[in-house]
Amino acid sequence: MSIAKSAANKLDWASVISSLKLTGKTATQLTSFKKRNDEARRKLLELQAQPTAVDFSYYRSVLKNSEVVDKIESFYKSYKPVTVDVKKQLSTIEAFESQALENAKETEKFVAQELKDLSDTLKNIESARPFDQLTVEELAKARPDIDAKVEEMVKKGRWEVPGYKEKFGDLTVM
Amino acid sequence: MPQLVPFYFLNQLTYGFLLITVLLVLFSQFFLPRILRLYVSRLFISKL
């Protein structure tokens, strides 16, 4: 517990947020978590600052009904603060942490793959020849669905490409 | 009229319908689908 406390005390939230360069939902989640943490710490400090000892002899001298005071005193004496077993929670948090790490790793891998794809596409775009040198054969090789579409259209007797006329005009002579 | 000499009727029909049949097969299987494919590719590229 004390380790966790010291760690929480040492945590520099601003640097965490700025170094992770997080945006959007994750960032807001993190700031809300930080707010909760701050609140809890403030409450703890407040509670620690409050005096805990109760002067029962004073109450006994003031109040006539000393029986009540005796009762309260006995209650007070018998009261012991509940010690919360945080071990379980800690283990849960640890498990969650490992899970989150795994997730993060996966995300990283995914992002890396996407970045590679994007750079490939960029390379393609950069190395692509202009439209007037592009052949139908190359396009059909890159996108086999074009040939499949043509075959299906021919089979169904649809010789007109919908939307073609509007885009490229009509060369009808008569 | 020379084109009405019956001797050549079957000859004309043989070669004429052979030509039409071969053309029909070639057009419906190869030449027209190629133009259609060109049109589909053009539309595909313009939509990228």
Next chain:
Amino acid sequence: MLNLLNTYINSPLDQFEIRVFLGFVSPFFDLSCLSFTTFSLYALIVFIVIVGGLNLLTTNNDKIVGSRWYVSQEAMYDTILNMVKGQIGGKYWGYYFPLVYTFFIFIFTANLISMIPYSFALSAHLVFVVSLSTIIWLGATITGLYKHGLIFFSLFVPTGTPLALVPLLVLIELLSYFARAISLGLRLSANIIAGHLLLLILGGLVLSLMSVSYIYFIFGFIPLAAILAILCLEFAIAVIQSYVWSILTSSYLKDALYLH
């Protein structure tokens, strides 16, 4: 009949004459239908021009962006597509597009090749062209009967006919329907025959006029100009007739498919 060395045209009808270039002989079968004749030669030329010239060489190098030369292909495709779609329509027009396109391109090419001087007109041969049109008509009729059964005969009763006139009108409609088989081919063949004969006869007349003397030679250019105009008209007829054939084929198919 086989008169290959005499290149001088004796009769205006000589241009339609069919000659045997290569015959096949068998003691058992009559192979005359397979002999390689003028008709076969020009069928082969038309085939080579259509397949080789218009399709294998005119591929635009497979490029996506069209070229000026390739516009011819696209224009023909679009024209026939719109014509078939406008004539037949409905949901079946696409199935008949390659057929009509083939007819158009064949007649178009054959007609234009026949406009080369001293060449041969495939579409001027009534036997072949009328057979073709009869087969189209027969095919359309069979399609209609197959699709609609006996309802197909409602084609012969125009809508809104008084009952008393129905027998007469059915007779007339039936007659006109049967006439389609002949008229489709006759229209094309007669136009081509008439055009070629006219040009040849007028040309022969102007030739003999201009060969009389120098003065006639100079004045002969006036009728020659008229022949040139007729020649342009013949080119237009060659193109228009192929279009008319395609449009009528589509319209007959539409009648059979949708009954009016």
